[in-house]
Amino acid sequence: MISLSKQHITTIKDAAKKLTGAKRREFQAQVSIDYLSSKPHLAEKIFGWDRKTVTLGLNELRSGVVCIDDFKARGNKKTEEKIPQLEIDIVSLAEPESQIDPKFQNGV
Numbered sequence: 001m002i003s004l005s006k007q008h009i010t011t012i013k014d015a016a017k018k019l020t021g022a023k024r025r026e027f028q029a030q031v032s033i034d035y036l037s038s039k040p041h042l043a044e045k046i047f048g049w050d051r052k053t054v055t056l057g058l059n060e061l062r063s064g065v066v067c068i069d070d071f072k073a074r075g076n077k078k079t080e081e082k083i084p085q086l087e088i089d090i091v092s093l094a095e096p097e098s099q100i101d102p103k104f105q106n107g108v
Contacts, residue, residue: 002035004035016028016047021069022060022066022067022069025053025054027057029057029058031043031047033058033061
């Protein structure tokens, strides 16, 4: 294991933040190999990287097989997808109160 200065650690962390997905994992794995004797727990301790991500990157480097990221499956789904009946319900509630006159005059 090679000792790193604070400036080196900051530079490496900054470089990793600029990468995404498989490229980030590859970079983190290579840094772990070069400076930390391929030890993901040290990468977690020194750089604050997720140990599982570094391990995945190391496995990808060893095997040559890159895992596919499924970013579309993440996050909150659209309300229309979660509650398909919602639009129909809103229209049925608002319809009796809506006006046809675009100037919003009540005819008085």
